[in-house]
Amino acid sequence: ELDKFQDDFLWGSASAAYQVEGAWDKDGKGESVWDVYTRQPGTTFKNTNGNIAVDHYNRYKEDVALMAEMGLKAYRFSIAWTRIYPNGRNEVNEEGLKFYENLIDELIANNIQPIITLYHWDLPQHLQDLYGGWESREIIHDFNEYCVTLFKRFGNKVKHWVSLNEQNIFVTLGYVTAMHPPAVKDQKRMLEANHIANLANATVIESFKKYVPDGMIGPSFAFGPVYPFSCDPKDVLSAENAEDLNCNWWLDVYCKGKYPVFAFKYYERLGIAPTIEDGDLELLERVKPDFIGINYYQTSTVAFNPLDGVGQSEGINNTGKKGTAKESGLPGVYKNAKNAHLETTNWDWAIDPTGLRIGLRRLTSKYNLPILITENGLGEFDKLEEDDTVNDAHRIDYLSAHIKACKEAITDGVDLLGYCTWSFTDLLSWLNGYQKRYGFVYVDRDENDQKDLRRIKKNSFYWYKNVIRTNGEE
Numbered sequence: 277e278l279d280k281f282q283d284d285f286l287w288g289s290a291s292a293a294y295q296v297e298g299a300w301d302k303d304g305k306g307e308s309v310w311d312v313y314t315r316q317p318g319t320t321f322k323n324t325n326g327n328i329a330v331d332h333y334n335r336y337k338e339d340v341a342l343m344a345e346m347g348l349k350a351y352r353f354s355i356a357w358t359r360i361y362p363n364g365r366n367e368v369n370e371e372g373l374k375f376y377e378n379l380i381d382e383l384i385a386n387n388i389q390p391i392i393t394l395y396h397w398d399l400p401q402h403l404q405d406l407y408g409g410w411e412s413r414e415i416i417h418d419f420n421e422y423c424v425t426l427f428k429r430f431g432n433k434v435k436h437w438v439s440l441n442e443q444n445i446f447v448t449l450g451y452v453t454a455m456h457p458p459a460v461k462d463q464k465r466m467l468e469a470n471h472i473a474n475l476a477n478a479t480v481i482e483s484f485k486k487y488v489p490d491g492m493i494g495p496s497f498a499f500g501p502v503y504p505f506s507c508d509p510k511d512v513l514s515a516e517n518a519e520d521l522n523c524n525w526w527l528d529v530y531c532k533g534k535y536p537v538f539a540f541k542y543y544e545r546l547g548i549a550p551t552i553e554d555g556d557l558e559l560l561e562r563v564k565p566d567f568i569g570i571n572y573y574q575t576s577t578v579a580f581n582p583l584d585g586v587g588q589s590e591g592i593n594n595t596g597k598k599g600t601a602k603e604s605g606l607p608g609v610y611k612n613a614k615n616a617h618l619e620t621t622n623w624d625w626a627i628d629p630t631g632l633r634i635g636l637r638r639l640t641s642k643y644n645l646p647i648l649i650t651e652n653g654l655g656e657f658d659k660l661e662e663d664d665t666v667n668d669a670h671r672i673d674y675l676s677a678h679i680k681a682c683k684e685a686i687t688d689g690v691d692l693l694g695y696c697t698w699s700f701t702d703l704l705s706w707l708n709g710y711q712k713r714y715g716f717v718y719v720d721r722d723e724n725d726q727k728d729l730r731r732i733k734k735n736s737f738y739w740y741k742n743v744i745r746t747n748g749e750e
């Protein structure tokens with residue numbers, strides 16, 4: 277017999293500003309690094325960008341009406357820093373604040389709790405140009421000012437906040453694989469920028485407690501629990517390495533204020549460990565999040581990799597053709613391996629609901645904090661039928677299996693606050709354009725043709741509506 281979801285469980289769905297809003301230059305908005313990056317040909321799939329995205333900026337009322345029809349309890353969205361501070365600092369743009377105020381009020385009027393993400397990758401370009409963005413400690417002050425502006429303005433209405441979305445992804449893709457702006461390949465710079473992001477994260481969490489003492493805040497981490505390829509101790513050790521470098525490197529800092537010993541030593545041996553200044557560790561140890569946010573899509577399986585073995589590659593498939601992800605690894609440390617027990621999506625992401633239960637338990641044993649699933653979902657090609665239906669049974673199967681895993685994890689003792697699917701409407705996938713869809717609501721557009729951006733409810737819309745209505749008992 278499994279435990280029930282708590283009565284105030286946050287059945288939600290999520291998005292991010294750049295991926296849905298469009299209106300990239302409207303009402304005083306400044307340019308973000310993504311506005312600029314996507315203008316360079318070849319940076320994204322078929323050169324798609326978020327200039328119009330799914331036009332949520334102009335259609336937010338229609339979108340919230342659909343959320344209300346579904347009975348959604350929570351909607352996680354991000355605020356574009358460049359709408360609030362067009363240059364990232366100094367001058368506040370009231371029109372930007374007004375847009376989010378209207379959205380928040382619309383959500384609350386429909387009994388939907390807003391969950392605000394403070395940073396979902398759309399850094400003001402001006403700060404990138406001025407001092408190198410995340411590579412300068414000046415950003416700590418600017419990010420904090422921006423956040424405090426939002427805490428003061430919305431803290432009385434909004435109780436759940438996410439500080440940084442997937443710091444592990446934006447620093448790795450930004451500074452190691454060069455697939456996100458600023459598209460640099462330099463591990464040392466990644467580790468420095470990452471340390472500064474840790475300090476910024478802790479600083480805004482500390483501010484939050486002052487301005488919104490009755491709220492909750494935490495970072496969202498892209499969590500891929502690691503499995504050893506086999507029980508060969510060499511594979512098991514490789515999995516320990518990967519877990520330390522790819523998970524604990526962030527989670528230990530967020531939750532314990534410490535870098536994991538093996539990983540730090542490893543970077544020290546390479547001469548690239550981050551520069552720790554006086555007071556840094558005190559700050560990181562002093563500040564704890566109220567919950568851990570996790571974005572869960574898949575587990576990773578790793579095997580032994582000899583010193584002359586496979587090296588770092590982009591390792592991803594952004595074509596939608598199964599089996600095209602490249603091999604990737606760190607020589608002498610680990611390499612990624614295919615898990616024969618798991619099916620994958622067309623983008624080679626392993627489908628693993630049990631991995632979610634395992635991950636939730638690992639986090640609970642290690643950090644013992646409440647957890648909010650801030651993203652989980654299936655990216656697929658969806659087909660709009662002539663009768664205006666979308667049969668996304670594969671998505672229903674995926675989500676339903678993951679919700680069951682949540683229930684099992686709760687029964688195991690995990691303190692789970694809520695579950696946000698990625699995503700509510702279809703939206704822009706950073707590197708995969710518009711063909712990789714995640715929504716409950718189909719949006720009629722493709723890579724370079726906006727068509728009419730019409731919203732059409734997929735079958736999963738009605739299914740999730742019932743999940744919410746029955747509090748997960750369906």
Ligand code: BGP
Nearest residue numbers: 292441442498655705706707712
């Ligand atoms: C997460 C991001 C989201 C979203 C999602 C799906 O990493 O936080 O913004 O994009 O992944 O990823 P993708 O669009 O690459 O399929």
